[in-house]
Amino acid sequence: MAFGIDDASPAFAVAVIDGPYDQAALSNVLARAPLRLAGGSCDTSPKGACDHGTFIMGVLGARPDAPVPGLCPSGRLLHLPLFADTNAAFAGVTGLAAAIAQAADAGARLINLSLAIMDEGAAINRRLAAALDFAHTRGCILVAAAGNQGRPTSGQLLTHPAVIPVVAVDALQRLLPDSNFGPALARRGVAALGQMPGYAPGGGLTTMSGTSVATAVATGMLAQLWSARRNLDAATLRSALARLGPRDGAVPPILNRAIVAAALDRATPATIPAARGAETAPTAPKSSHVSLQGATSMEYGNGRPFPVEASGMIAPPAAPAVTPAGCSCGGGQADDESALSGFVYAIGTVDAVYPNLAIEREMLALSKALRIPFPARRAPNIAPTEDRLWQHAVLSADRKLTRYLARQLRWRLTIEELPVFVLQPNDAGFYDDLIDALNRPLHEAPPAPTPPPPARGRQRAGRKARETASEIARDIEATRSPLGPVEDLDVVVGALGPRTADGTVVAIDQLFQTTPALLAPASLIGLPQLADNHGLTDGERACNFLAARCRLGLPVKSGYNLSGARVMPSRLGAGFGRIVRVIFTYSNASGAIEEHFVRVDVTHEFPMIVSELQPYLERGERT
Template sequence: MGLLGARADAPIPGLCPGCALIHIPLFVDAVSPSARVDDLAAAIEGAVAAGARVINLSLAILGGDSQINPRLAAALEAAEASGAVLLVAAGNQGRRVTGQLLSHPAVIPVVAADAAQILLPDSNFGPEITRRGVAALGRMAGYAPDGGTTVMSGTSVAAAVATGILAQLWSERPDIDADTLRSAVAALGPRDGAKPPMLDRNRVLAELDRMVGADGEARTNDTRLQGAMTMTTGNGRSPTSAVGGLLSRSMQIVRPAGGDCGCGAPDGACSCGGHHDTLSGFVYAIGTIEADYPNIAIEREMQLIANHLSVGAEIERDGSTKLTEDRNWQHAVLSKDRKLTRYIARQLRWRLTIEDFPVFLLNPNDPGYFDDLIDALARPKYPAKAESRRGKSAAKQAIPIAEHAGLAEDLDVVVGVVGPRTPDGIVISLDQIFQVDRNQLIPDGLKYFPQIADSHGLTDEDRAYNFLFARYRPPLGEIDDYKFMGMRIVPSRLGSDTGRIVRAIYTFRNPAAGEREFFVRVDVTHEFPMIVSPWQPYLERGGRL
């Protein structure tokens, strides 16, 4: 409210101090404030009834993106019919999002950008946002609850900034209608990337002049934003129909879009201490692909298909592991007749574990990836023990859990887009799977490289680490007598205007000659990182930026 309505002579002037403000409480003060979607619908209805023309929603609906709430649909339709414009925060989970609220034609989605007009790493994104939304400043000074000032960050802030800009602009052009204003915003460009265009007052005014003219007369070639008045389900039916009436709403809740933290912790309670401010929305992770069963019925079906294919007795396996959970047995069943077993492969819960921690649920974008997932089970998770045990070949033995702790062979790389966080792990929309050799992670005996790559691969820093270890072999000929000491990732000045570019700085030490450092630049703006400068000596210039 202070960001919007503070007086012009206040320490931090409001964006639209001359506008009348209506405050409809939705959340209460709490560690993890939330509300029902029906409460949100009632709040929108109340704002429309009070005559609001611009409605700020610095919040996000958490739950199934495909779920439709009939009351919210009716409230949004009423808002559009009344001539109101709604600005909605995209959310701060750093992932691709869709959903009922962001896709409604009455709504302008808002993402958060920094002063260099670069998308904040934890800002959500998506096709509807790119097509119709805008970006606004998402980190700026504002008022604290105790009457002081603070620095606010996130898409909630960006939504309020966009609301203030459009409210002030609309007050100058009161004769235009909501459809015209939304059309002028949608005409901004470019719209060919993850970030929609920055909301700029002068550009919107220029577009309005092109469409309507300063005299209020419509141009003959006016292009207007079109959209159905009624929300539909994915099958094209109204949510009030028989199908729509069955859509579950129990998992959907509304939460403030958040501030500095985008960790996505359950119930909105931050568990990262605010250190996830570089979440990229993508993942580049090194781990071990494993398969388990979402329920007992799928496990029993796996046993039935194994009996049908006569798979079981001949499989060498670790005696401490249940048959249906043994990787050798799973691979033998699934690979015996892939055409026959494809249906059961789709039913399994495919995971990526990192150092034995189950982190990701893999959702393949291509059916062909199931063959890659099945093949990943053929490799032993742990290295074979050197000596034989009970007369068996060493190559066929697995080390018991008590002996192999921390020795998992992380030989699978997954690349994709981060999806929702579930009790079973973070869902990854999978775009690439490939294998890496352990020796590839330890070039020329640099034995600490796997420890450096020990990460979830969600942040820009960790994605750069994992990309380098999976795809890049440093030219080490210049430092034969030096010992590798470590590597750090720091932002590059070159990325301030063109994207997110980081420097990977390798440190080597020779007891007699001291330290030498080399670096490469890595562009981590997009899903697939790339090297943008060659290996070269690093010169410290007085700062880590």
């Protein structure tokens, strides 16, 4: 039997499955008293679950004139306290399934799930699957937290067609370090502000961050949009969310109210394309319990209002991710972060770094047990345990024995000796590829010219003539240039992850080595300079793909040299994906130029050539 909400009620129903909330603290804050669909209350000394539940209820239901205005004060909140008031609150997946079914049966249009399923197993939880299917058939949308483990994730809950997963970003739209991410979330989820003030048990204000907060922000914005358009169904709203983009990386687009509202205002169910994968049956694993996901950073304030307007919590999205006309392939990090594709195609050098002194000492102890000496020659500024060839010798001596150390090392990709990415293998097999990448020594610069021997003739008394072969060899060694950096030949393809203090995380999907001959063919002298970039934008990825994988064989006329390259969007990509043109410019001493171009499809993680090299005809697109 449904719980007391009349279908004719003007209030838009939003269910909150969370911890209990402090009714006394929110009695003068909430615009409407929530309808409680289950028992549960805060402890006499409120703990983590009460902190969490109070905060989420206040974020959604506070009056417009409250110190921190609520995001959907006109809606009717349905409260289901799933978690008991403990600091490490958790509940069973079966209990979550029952709460979802109860909320859907009570008439909720949106269900806020500021929680995550932990301890993933190997099978689908059938009760949760049935509850999600029931909510789907009742026209509900569930808004669920991605989780705060800072890793790629998926799961039965987050991949169900009725669920909109939410990742957390800061005010600058950067993924919070603790927020989960991943391609499965990017295809159908949204990103929302994950740091904001709210209400605490006992009165006063507090701040909280995490995907729980982002989920409440997303639920509030969707409630505003949907409650103003009661004739729309859940499928239409989900389809409108699919207009947000791009959705081909590891992080979903920012939830922007204006873009979704515009799509809804001109939409019917037949005119908006469904999100990719939106109707895919869940295939993710079972989990053993459910955990709240909002207490990653929670501090009690001094009770003063925060200067925050809830209606402006989400910044507008930046420009579409298209490389501007005339943009060079190189140039390092993209100036406009909105141009990031969500994928990485970078050329650099793989390095292994010790995260702490204990791991370095363990590596040294293992080398002694395996009787692996240090190399005779290495760069003067490199410690013995940091020598690449020595690291490779230790880690590859017995890979079954040393695999635990390979997992403990911090693997990085440096570009022109600058550490840029932290490499996160998606598969254990990648550790062998990472170890093998160390088996490339530092450059040995060509020796300096040997000084001519002293003129023969009368020698001063006591001075010996340096004629022996050993002395000449010693002279050559003394004038030899020091070892230089390793050549950037390691190619990393993967999904862009969160930023950390050590660099931006890349979830590796492919790792291989290119060759100097392929990277710098005779017809493209200077191409390696074009690959000196982070490989994050469409243009950078296209240039790096061409440098690492393709023999273009440009027709070079006598006297012409490569003088530049630029990337421009292709008209052929409109409506189908993202296709760019990489245009190579050759010039001679008199200033005459020849241009050729190739089209590259960069819509997906692995680029591909869609039209072969051909002469470029200027069509007034240079500006």
